[in-house]
Amino acid sequence: MKRQSVTVIGAGVAGLCCALELSLRGVNVDVVERGHVLGDGSCSWQAGGMLAPWCERATTDAVVASMGAPSIGWWVRHFPGTVRKGSLVVAQPRDAADLARFAQRTERFEWADAERIAALEPDLAGRFRRALFFPDEAHLDPRRALAALVERLA
The missing domain is CATH 3.50.50.60 (FAD/NAD(P)-binding domain)
Structure with a gap:
């Protein structure tokens, strides 16, 4: 064939x-x-x-x-x-409402505080208070x- x-x-x-x-x-x-x-x-x-x-x-x-x-x-x-280390979406404190709206329009994320942000991305230590971490992304x-x-x- x-x-x-x-x-x-x-x-x-x-x-x-x-x-x-x-x-x-x-x-x-x-x-x-x-x-x-x-x-x-x-x-x-x-x-x-x-x-x-x-x-x-x-x-x-x-x-x-x-x-x-x-x-x-x-x-x-x-x-x-x-x-496969995930994605991190950060926002300055003044943009917290935008980050919350972003979170409402998506899924499969974890909220990250300043300590977690620093652990995930050491170069961002002390620069952001909250972020969204998408662990399954690559x-x-x-x-x-x-x-x-x-x-x-x-």
Whole structure:
């Protein structure tokens, strides 16, 4: 039986993730990118690399969090450089009401006091009184992640 072949246009994070998933399912994949190096001309190359579906929930639809949450596990499985140390959302005391509104629009966080903030981020010691800590969130270096996906596809 002949294997299926698919051409993926674009070597940003979406294209490379699709290409990898197809490849893992036995599909022959060819990735086409206008640049000379896969991934380096994509928007993903300049991204922050935050895997923060619950923080994103504060400013977008619930579907972002529900679809984004499983992506953290995907990245952990496919890119060993994924860092699972959570996200910390801080605000100056004068912005306490904004932080409370942010908290109302999201979920899966823990309130952190000044001592906890200092333990999580020593460089912030003494600068903030309250914060939201999202322990299940993660981050990665997007350039290293894209390079790792390209390597897996080679």
